[in-house]
Amino acid sequence: MKNFFCKNAKFSELTTIKVGGAIERFFQPATKSSLIDLLREEKGPVFILGSGSNTLASDAPFSETVIRTRFGGIECIKRENDKSCLRADAGVIWDDFVRTCVQLGLQGVENLSGIPGTVGAAVVQNIGAYGSEVSESVKEIEVWDREKKEISVLNRDSMQFSYRTSLIKEDIKSQSPYAPNPRFVVLSALFCLSSNNFAPIKYKSISEYLKKPMGSVEKLWDIRNAVLCVRGAKNMLEDPVRYKSKLMADMMPERLKSISLPDTPNPDRASCGSFFTNPVVSPEKAALLPQEAPRFPAQDKKVKLSAAWLIEHAGFKKGYPLQKDPNAKVALSTCHALAITNRGSATSSDVMDLARKIRKAVWDKFEVDLALEPVLIGLEQK
Numbered sequence: 001m002k003n004f005f006c007k008n009a010k011f012s013e014l015t016t017i018k019v020g021g022a023i024e025r026f027f028q029p030a031t032k033s034s035l036i037d038l039l040r041e042e043k044g045p046v047f048i049l050g051s052g053s054n055t056l057a058s059d060a061p062f063s064e065t066v067i068r069t070r071f072g073g074i075e076c077i078k079r080e081n082d083k084s085c086l087r088a089d090a091g092v093i094w095d096d097f098v099r100t101c102v103q104l105g106l107q108g109v110e111n112l113s114g115i116p117g118t119v120g121a122a123v124v125q126n127i128g129a130y131g132s133e134v135s136e137s138v139k140e141i142e143v144w145d146r147e148k149k150e151i152s153v154l155n156r157d158s159m160q161f162s163y164r165t166s167l168i169k170e171d172i173k174s175q176s177p178y179a180p181n182p183r184f185v186v187l188s189a190l191f192c193l194s195s196n197n198f199a200p201i202k203y204k205s206i207s208e209y210l211k212k213p214m215g216s217v218e219k220l221w222d223i224r225n226a227v228l229c230v231r232g233a234k235n236m237l238e239d240p241v242r243y244k245s246k247l248m249a250d251m252m253p254e255r256l257k258s259i260s261l262p263d264t265p266n267p268d269r270a271s272c273g274s275f276f277t278n279p280v281v282s283p284e285k286a287a288l289l290p291q292e293a294p295r296f297p298a299q300d301k302k303v304k305l306s307a308a309w310l311i312e313h314a315g316f317k318k319g320y321p322l323q324k325d326p327n328a329k330v331a332l333s334t335c336h337a338l339a340i341t342n343r344g345s346a347t348s349s350d351v352m353d354l355a356r357k358i359r360k361a362v363w364d365k366f367e368v369d370l371a372l373e374p375v376l377i378g379l380e381q382k
């Protein structure tokens with residue numbers, strides 16, 4: 001076990017919001033079997049960390065074990081005329097997986113281009129963007145069951161995917177407040193994708209960017225590039241430099257090379273992405289909101305609201321409170337009302353104070369409770 005032990009690890013250096021205290025027991029196994037060995041040996045609670053792009057940790061030292069998954073590869077399992085199945089290990093960078101699929105002419109995950117994080121977390125979180133969710137392409141998840149101490153396979157139905165959640169995420173959430181300690185650790189995920197170099201445009205901003213109508217069928221590379229450009233413009237790419245590197249640029253049409261993705265650090269990027277999920281409410285509740293409030297159909301005849309609209313209409317414009325306090329340690333992104341950003345020296349309390357203020361204002365004005373999207377470590381939601 002000592003082989004994978006890393007000294008002086010800190011959540012502030014391992015999370016994209018760059019907040020959080022020292023980690024006393026931090027391990028980074030290099031292979032799947034080393035991960036399983038570690039999990040077998042570990043008796044106490046374990047927190048599994050991917051790229052830390054949806055994790056907010058307290059500034060207090062963390063004495064439990066943290067294991068970071070940063071290993072793995074992508075394997076083509078089955079290729080037929082109209083479908084292919086690919087297996088990706090949990091530690092693979094999500095966008096490397098998307099790029100591979102697009103390169104191979106496999107349709108299904110192109111709208112999820114540029115989302116930070118690992119494959120393991122992507123299925124736990126059921127990531128989604130621009131009209132797609134990862135659950136649409138997942139067939140099976142291979143997990144280490146820490147209760148039974150064995151590998152098991154969860155199929156799509158048993159994963160209970162719904163909006164930004166899954167069986168594993170619900171289990172993690174039920175174990176707060178100190179630290180999520182999952183029963184199931186994702187080892188790999190099997191995806192089944194259509195062999196098709198084209199996909200329909202599913203989202204308005206992508207249709208506007210490509211100047212093509214919604215539903216029109218475009219090349220996978222064009223959709224991927226449009227998604228990266230739209231995300232880049234909102235500072236919602238974790239590492240824009242990655243997309244400018246020679247290797248990435250070589251693979252892409254001129255359009256991506258020409259967009260402006262600054263190489264210098266930008267405080268709008270130190271975030272967990274969206275800090276709040278879009279609330280899903282009953283039709284009766286939705287009817288009580290102002291007519292102009294955006295509404296979208298959701299599962300079980302419910303209605304999905306726009307958290308960004310609620311936040312902005314409760315008085316928190318993009319960049320709040322930089323308009324009044326340009327030196328604020330924590331603020332909403334200047335490009336995105338849902339992202340709480342660390343402007344350089346924020347603590348976890350600063351982040352949570354702003355989150356609580358926003359939740360209270362939205363509740364007071366609309367009686368809608370905003371749920372936090374990031375996974376909290378050593379912090380209380382309320």
Ligand SMILES: Cc1cc2nc3c(=O)[nH]c(=O)nc-3n(C[C@H](O)[C@H](O)[C@H](O)COP(=O)(O)OP(=O)(O)OC[C@H]3O[C@@H](n4cnc5c(N)ncnc54)[C@H](O)[C@@H]3O)c2cc1C
Pocket residue numbers: 016047048049050051052053054055069090115116117118119120121122123124125126127128129168172180182184185186187235236237238269271272273274375
């Ligand atoms: C700039 C930015 C933009 C974003 N845009 C989007 C977006 O468009 N759509 C979206 O859905 N999300 C988005 N996010 C959120 C984030 O990228 C995703 O939630 C991502 O899946 C997190 O991956 P990670 O590896 O960083 O997870 P981490 O933050 O490291 O972990 C998240 C959770 O997953 C658990 N976990 C991680 N790996 C495993 C494993 N192998 N087994 C079991 N549990 C595991 C962790 O324990 C933790 O509970 C964005 C974030 C940022 C910073």
